Amino acid sequence: MLKIIRNKLEQGCKTSGYPKEGLNLYQRYRGMPIIDPQCSREIIEQCAALCPQEAIDVAEKSIDLGRCTFCGQCAGVADGAFVRFSQNFELATARREELITTGELPELAEHSSQHFKKLFGRSLQLRQVSAGGCNCCEADTNVLNTPFFDLSRFGIDFVASPRHADGIHVTGPISRNMEQALVDTYTAVPSPKVVIAGGCCAISGGPFSGSEAIVGELNRIIPVDLYIPGCPPHPLTTLHALLSYFK
């Protein structure tokens, strides 16, 4: 017992102060894009030609964060003349079309459903469904349960049974093999329920887009309430999304 107490005193509290305190992300982190609307069409065309996700719309000078993998290729063109990436990890939106951005996203808190806040503001139980994901989205969601993020201090937990859940958090491009299992899980969650699409695979098919083996967009089979972009989304992006939307 004395050993445990000494250990505790030596190690101190490992939990981050977020959201009360800010967090410094590593320098290479790519968050919200900063887009220069004055950039020449020629440079934007070069960015679009390089983009493996076809996420750049040259005419609209926009990036679809639902498709973007944040690979950074576009930021290397002409020294970031069209787009650079900021450290802003607040990327989630309540509507799919809002992820198509020219440099700004609406405040998620303003768009969030008061209905869900009232229902799940004090306690939110989610069932995670990996529908063909590469395991990075899943791993970076799992990280939220470590002492550093300590998701359960906000009253949010991942549970084993959909019967005990208030909603599902879906990752992966929805492989055909997982489609029925996903629908069954969704059906098993009692109403009212929420659906969260985590990562560009669940939002748009991501790098697997166009494959015959996937369904692709989650909102083609069930209605999505919250979109969290990234490949994978940083744990802070997911945490910010959950707190802004439900708390």
Ligand code: SF4
């Ligand atoms: S960072 Fe996004 S928009 Fe830029 S090239 Fe990569 S996938 Fe395309």
Ligand code: SF4
């Ligand atoms: S969004 Fe990226 S990290 Fe997540 S499952 Fe798809 S490929 Fe993997």
